[in-house]
Amino acid sequence: MTDLLSRFRGSLGAACIADALGAPTEELSRRQVRAAFGAYVTEFHAPLPGAPYAHGRSAAQITDDSSQMLMLSDLLARTDGKITAENITSMLIEWSGDERYFPHFAGPTTRAAIDALAGGADPWDVGRAGSIMTQGASNGAAMRIVPVGLFHHGDVDAAVETAFITCVPSHNTSLGVSGAAAIAAAVAVACTDGATVQDVVEAAKEGAELGEERGRKDGRDVPGPSIARRIDRAITLGAASDSDDEIIADIEAEIGVGLPAAEAVPAAVGFFAAAGGDPVRTAQLAANAGGDSDTIGCMAAGIAGAHCGYEALDEALVGEVEKANDIDITAAARLLLTAAER
Secondary structure (H helix, E strand, O other), rough: OOHHHHHHHHHHHHHHHHHHHHHHHHHOOOHHHHHOOOOOOOOOOOOOOOOOOOOOOOOOOOOHHHHHHHHHHHHHHHHHHOOOOOHHHHHHHHHHOOOOOOOOOOOOHHHHHHHHHHHHOHHHHOOOOOOOOOOOOEEHHHHHHHHHHHHHOOOOHHHHHHHHHOOOOOOOOOHHHHHHHHHHHHHHHOOOOOHHHHHHHHHHHHHHHHHHHHHHHOOOOOOHHHHOHHHHHHHHHHHOOOOHHEEEEEHHHHHOOOOOHHHHHHHHHHHHHOOOOHHHHHHHHHHHHOOOHHHHHHHHHHHHHHHOOOOHHHHHHHHHHHHOOOOOOHHHHHHHHHHHOO
């Protein structure tokens, strides 16, 4: 129990830190990040005045990524993991009522889904609707999925199935589900004793393949690259790079660090592996990559925190994030673990 609590605290805490660390660098290129902040980003900064999403926020404040993650953690705890598409619908509508995050943080798929869901549309229709290839293929479901992997620690199949349910109202496509399932599976295996970085990577690939199949079967099939294959390539790139700057440059150049699940998820797993599973270094790689830095960091560091546990975090950073956002990461972790152990 103690070890699992450390992993749950470490995962939720690392995800929140990475989200807040990446908030001011989101939408910038890696070169713009360095120019804007004068150095490699290792501490919290207030977003720039012209930031398209995080403007007006303060240093160490989280975004849509970990705010939805914490809501999902609470939902899993309250339902003992027996969530439904209707539960997720209610969660998204409730989240949209929080002016700290909505509407300025909502991505295009999530925004359109919430509009339809709030109007009473069937969530099973909403998430798989559309004819545009990018709709539902973004990282908006994967960004919040970490608690699913924690709840189903050690059980890849259960993590993938629950990940699918969370995608139904908003990202029920082959790529949307693939991305969420990859992160959930990676976290589930990262929680197990003796798991290596490579074990976690293999789980991410397995989850991506299972999720793609599930999304194609019960959602909408969309064109795009294999997330599992891109994870493989991201790992190869990270392993061949000699410095953190080179890791970032190589993954950005070949995988991408943008909004699509097929970019963000492989990049997240690639940064986790390149950092050797260290959650602080993982968060810093994502933040300094720019692009969708807060989302990629939230996913990547969530995996790393589960792998290394709370002791690998900088407790001062945890304290800053908790104070800036009025959250209690340990309480959230305890609540989720208690439900998972029932």
